[in-house]
Amino acid sequence: xxxxxxxxxxxxxxxxxxxxxxxxxxxxxxxxxxxxxxxxxxxxxxxxxxxxxxxxxxxxxxxxxxxxxxxxxxxxxxxxxxxxxxxxxxxxxxxxxxxxxxxxxxxxxxxxxxxxxxxxxxxxxxxxxxxxxxxxxxxxxxxxxxxxxxxxxxxxxxxxxxxxxxxxxxxxxxxxxxxxxxxxxxxxxxxxxxxxxxxxxxxxxxxxxxxxxxxxxxxxxxxxxxxxxxxxxxxxxx
Numbered sequence: 001x002x003x004x005x006x007x008x009x010x011x012x013x014x015x016x017x018x019x020x021x022x023x024x025x026x027x028x029x030x031x032x033x034x035x036x037x038x039x040x041x042x043x044x045x046x047x048x049x050x051x052x053x054x055x056x057x058x059x060x061x062x063x064x065x066x067x068x069x070x071x072x073x074x075x076x077x078x079x080x081x082x083x084x085x086x087x088x089x090x091x092x093x094x095x096x097x098x099x100x101x102x103x104x105x106x107x108x109x110x111x112x113x114x115x116x117x118x119x120x121x122x123x124x125x126x127x128x129x130x131x132x133x134x135x136x137x138x139x140x141x142x143x144x145x146x147x148x149x150x151x152x153x154x155x156x157x158x159x160x161x162x163x164x165x166x167x168x169x170x171x172x173x174x175x176x177x178x179x180x181x182x183x184x185x186x187x188x189x190x191x192x193x194x195x196x197x198x199x200x201x202x203x204x205x206x207x208x209x210x211x212x213x214x215x216x217x218x219x220x221x222x223x224x225x226x227x228x229x230x231x232x233x234x235x236x237x238x
Contacts, residue, residue, distance in 0.1 A: 017096060
């Protein structure tokens with residue numbers, strides 16, 4: 001069959017932009033080396049022209065220098081053309097890379113969009129609202145329970161708030177007085193009112209048995225049960 005129809009030719013894949021750019025850059029470097037070599041040759045001819053007197057020899061050197069200069073101009077034109085081609089290939093390469101990046105971005109966005117749609121099917125706004133309402137109801141019930149457990153059982157319900165405020169003001173005034181007297185309560189402070197007994201100039205109270213006239217010093221007089229001097233028995237007989 002191959003002899004009749006012939007074998008299928010295996011075509012080489014077309015070169016990529018990077019391959020073409022590398023090839024052109026190599027050609028440009030080769031041309032740049034040729035231009036540098038011609039520049040060195042022109043400098044040599046320039047020195048020879050300066051050292052040679054005008055005449056046929058100098059004209060021959062000038063002719064060779066003109067030929068080298070033409071070659072240099074040709075190579076410079078090729079170099080500039082190759083540089084322009086490289087610039088165009090770089091622009092195309094940048095555009096192709098940008099399109100690849102955009103394609104990858106679109107693929108990633110499509111995948112993320114698909115995942116988000118699948119996640120949104122499992123999460124509903126109504127379920128979230130119901131959950132929030134249930135949490136608020138539970139918090140209200142918890143607050144009522146705490147308030148109920150914190151009630152005092154011994155406090156009567158018929159207490160007048162005005163009376164409580166009056167007692168609170170009196171307590172604050174008492175505490176203020178205690179603060180002014182270095183923190184000593186009023187019932188522990190010394191009495192500052194004047195003593196009435198000092199104004200009457202009364203004699204001091206008796207401290208022991210009194211001594212009457214007619215008794216011998218150093219001998220105490222007997223007293224009866226009421227604290228009065230006892231009457232001698234001889235006087236009672238007479």
